[in-house]
Amino acid sequence: MATRVHMEALSPTMEEGRLVKWTKHEGDAVKSGDTLAEVETDKAVMELVARADGQLLKVMVPEGTTVPVGNIVAWIGKPGEKVDGAGSQESGAGAPKPAAAAAAPAAKALAPAPAPAPVPVAAVSDATRVKASPLAKRIAKEAGVDLKLVQGSGPGGRVIKRDVEGAPAPSPAAPVAAPAPRPTPDARRTGVPYEDVPLTQIRKTIAKRLAASIGPIPHFFLTTEIDMERAAEAREALNQQLGEAGGKISFNDIIIKAVALALVQHRACNAWFQEDHIRYWNEVHIGMAVAIEDGLITPVIRNADLKNLREIGAESRELAGRARTRRLKPEEYTGATFSVSNLGMFDIDQFTAVINPPEAGIVAIGSIVPKPVPEGGGDRLVVRRRLRVTMSCDHRVIDGATGAAFLRTLKQMLENPLAMLL
Amino acid sequence: MKVLEVIEAGTIPYAEALDWQRQLAEDRIAGRLPHDVLLLLEHPPVVTLGRNSHVGNLLEPSGIEVFEVERGGDVTFHGPGQLVGYPILDLSAYKRDLHWYLRTLEQALIAALAVLDIPAERNAGFTGVWTRGRKIASIGIHVKQWVTWHGFALNVTTDLAHFDRIVPCGIQGVEMTSVERETVKGKRERLWDESVGAVIAGFENAFGVSVIPSPEGAARQEHASLRT
Numbered sequence: 001m002a003t004r005v006h007m008e009a010l011s012p013t014m015e016e017g018r019l020v021k022w023t024k025h026e027g028d029a030v031k032s033g034d035t036l037a038e039v040e041t042d043k044a045v046m047e048l049v050a051r052a053d054g055q056l057l058k059v060m061v062p063e064g065t066t067v068p069v070g071n072i073v074a075w076i077g078k079p080g081e082k083v084d085g086a087g088s089q090e091s092g093a094g095a096p097k098p099a100a101a102a103a104a105p106a107a108k109a110l111a112p113a114p115a116p117a118p119v120p121v122a123a124v125s126d127a128t129r130v131k132a133s134p135l136a137k138r139i140a141k142e143a144g145v146d147l148k149l150v151q152g153s154g155p156g157g158r159v160i161k162r163d164v165e166g167a168p169a170p171s172p173a174a175p176v177a178a179p180a181p182r183p184t185p186d187a188r189r190t191g192v193p194y195e196d197v198p199l200t201q202i203r204k205t206i207a208k209r210l211a212a213s214i215g216p217i218p219h220f221f222l223t224t225e226i227d228m229e230r231a232a233e234a235r236e237a238l239n240q241q242l243g244e245a246g247g248k249i250s251f252n253d254i255i256i257k258a259v260a261l262a263l264v265q266h267r268a269c270n271a272w273f274q275e276d277h278i279r280y281w282n283e284v285h286i287g288m289a290v291a292i293e294d295g296l297i298t299p300v301i302r303n304a305d306l307k308n309l310r311e312i313g314a315e316s317r318e319l320a321g322r323a324r325t326r327r328l329k330p331e332e333y334t335g336a337t338f339s340v341s342n343l344g345m346f347d348i349d350q351f352t353a354v355i356n357p358p359e360a361g362i363v364a365i366g367s368i369v370p371k372p373v374p375e376g377g378g379d380r381l382v383v384r385r386r387l388r389v390t391m392s393c394d395h396r397v398i399d400g401a402t403g404a405a406f407l408r409t410l411k412q413m414l415e416n417p418l419a420m421l422l
Numbered sequence: 423m424k425v426l427e428v429i430e431a432g433t434i435p436y437a438e439a440l441d442w443q444r445q446l447a448e449d450r451i452a453g454r455l456p457h458d459v460l461l462l463l464e465h466p467p468v469v470t471l472g473r474n475s476h477v478g479n480l481l482e483p484s485g486i487e488v489f490e491v492e493r494g495g496d497v498t499f500h501g502p503g504q505l506v507g508y509p510i511l512d513l514s515a516y517k518r519d520l521h522w523y524l525r526t527l528e529q530a531l532i533a534a535l536a537v538l539d540i541p542a543e544r545n546a547g548f549t550g551v552w553t554r555g556r557k558i559a560s561i562g563i564h565v566k567q568w569v570t571w572h573g574f575a576l577n578v579t580t581d582l583a584h585f586d587r588i589v590p591c592g593i594q595g596v597e598m599t600s601v602e603r604e605t606v607k608g609k610r611e612r613l614w615d616e617s618v619g620a621v622i623a624g625f626e627n628a629f630g631v632s633v634i635p636s637p638e639g640a641a642r643q644e645h646a647s648l649r650t
Contacts, residue, residue, distance in 0.1 A: 011521035020473045020474070041521075042520070042549050043494040043563060044521075044523070044564070044565065046564075272423065330427055330457055334425055334632075334634055358423050
């Protein structure tokens with residue numbers, strides 16, 4: 001059966017479009033997705049695309065014609081197939097404008113179109129397939145309405161928004177879309193990658209005022225010193241176990257893993273600031289700042305909390321290598337939920353890193369240096385390998401105590417690496 | 423947050439840039455390109471005719487390349503000192519509304535000009551960006567399956583005499599202007615860099631996107647492969 005090609009709306013408020021150019025002509029073979037014509041409004045040109053395979057049987061309007069949205073501009077069908085050309089051509093200017101009506105129900109109150117000619121529904125309608133606007137389909141799906149049971153009032157019996165909205169609620173037996181899951185405290189079990197929590201009024205005010213006071217992101221910094229003796233011992237033991245064959249585990253790998261695990265316990269720090277809400281991630285993706293020739297890029301280790309040290313080590317070496325030769329794909333350096341910047345190899349004791357928006361935090365890792373530290377209640381000094389870690393927090397998301405609690409967990413993990421196995 | 427990769431491509435001949443954007447748009451439609459892209463570049467002098475062009479608006483056609491292209495709008499001029507932006511955006515992720523898109527493009531440029539201390543505004547019925555009654559940026563877009571190409575042209579240090587060859591955008595009596603002309607103190611290199619930065623920031627604000635740096639090498643590679 002022949003398929004109509006309608007004038008489409010380039011915007012919800014558009015009532016008519018100017019067909020400026022036919023790119024296919026009567027008799028041309030067309031495939032679904034092929035461009036048939038160009039439609040212009042204002043300074044925009046949109047391609048009108050075929051939604052069926054076949055032959056362009058009939059072109060109903062010449063180039064340069066202004067056509068109301070929803071009107072038939074062409075027919076696609078099997079070669080030789082007859083189309084009810086005259087009837088639909090007559091429907092011209094008076095035909096309903098489904099897109100405009102669907103977008104603005106109030107438009108119904110306006111004067112009705114003068115004597116619209118009947119659209120030849122029966123001649124071409126396809127009984128097995130329901131014709132409906134994408135908006136109507138979406139609303140129907142959300143409401144659980146069976147489109148087959150809805151009487152369409154759009155052109156050619158097409159089901160449009162208002163038809164679906166007037167449709168009866170589904171019977172209990174009908175499949176109903178599941179209600180939106182409520183946020184659960186144990187969010188990681190839900191299988192949902194993140195949860196958007198709207199900003200409360202106080203959060204909005206805090207965000208605005210702090211941002212106005214220092215730059216676009218109100219940073220604050222928390223520093224802690226971590227004893228790395230046990231992490232160093234664990235690293236040596238693991239590397240001995242791996243032998244020469246397996247890639248060595250670095251301090252950086254251990255730190256990335258510890259940060260990821262600490263974030264699992266402190267979801268409040270694993271978040272994005274997004275103008276009107278905070279996105280708390282249930283997944284942990286760690287951005288790893290890598291210095292490249294004339295700048296810096298942060299490849300992302302996805303789901304770092306779920307990977308073992310060997311996997312993290314192999315992945316971070318591979319990503320860092322490709323980052324330096326600029327062979328990273330955009331999806332490999334975007335989407336981190338928190339970042340780690342390590343300048344330990346440059347003999348930096350301590351530094352502050354700048355947050356990579358929209359993330360809310362980053363930890364800056366200094367060098368591991370042997371230092372005398374008091375022991376046994378302070379009556380003697382011992383030399384221990386120590387590491388200074390500074391966390392930069394976006395104050396719009398993380399408050400001082402929140403950041404401090406995360407840092408304490410990170411410190412505990414690194415000082416007692418066995419805790420990472422729990 | 424939606425991601426926008428910004429590629430600063432330098433000076434690129436019109437025909438080559440057209441192929442590049444068409445290819446990026448096809449890749450975006452087919453899903454091979456996972457995110458939106460903004461190409462920022464300059465063209466050697468060229469006149470282009472949009473789908474709504476009237477040949478009479480090309481006053482002095484000699485000595486300059488002329489292209490007839492699929493974007494909306496009438497005749498315009500591109501050349502050195504003009505910041506041309508080609509956003510390849512999948513509007514399905516924003517709004518399936520070309521008027522919204524045109525107005526948001528204008529908003530991005532108005533915000534950019536505000537950063538440069540130039541008061542700018544819309545002129546109802548005449549798409550583009552205007553300042554003190556003169557036109558400073560032109561817009562003409564094309565969309566297929568809600569993926570955009572073509573875009574805007576902001577005069578930064580453009581030699582405005584070129585516009586005398588045409589009736590810009592088919593608006594009789596329109597006076598064109600540039601960032602340089604509207605800026606009291608203007609050093610050329612600084613103006614260009616500041617304008618590029620301001621436009622990127624304008625996009626971030628108007629479209630609510632997060633701009634990611636383009637791995638320059640990759641962009642060049644991609645572009646080079648199109649030249650062959």
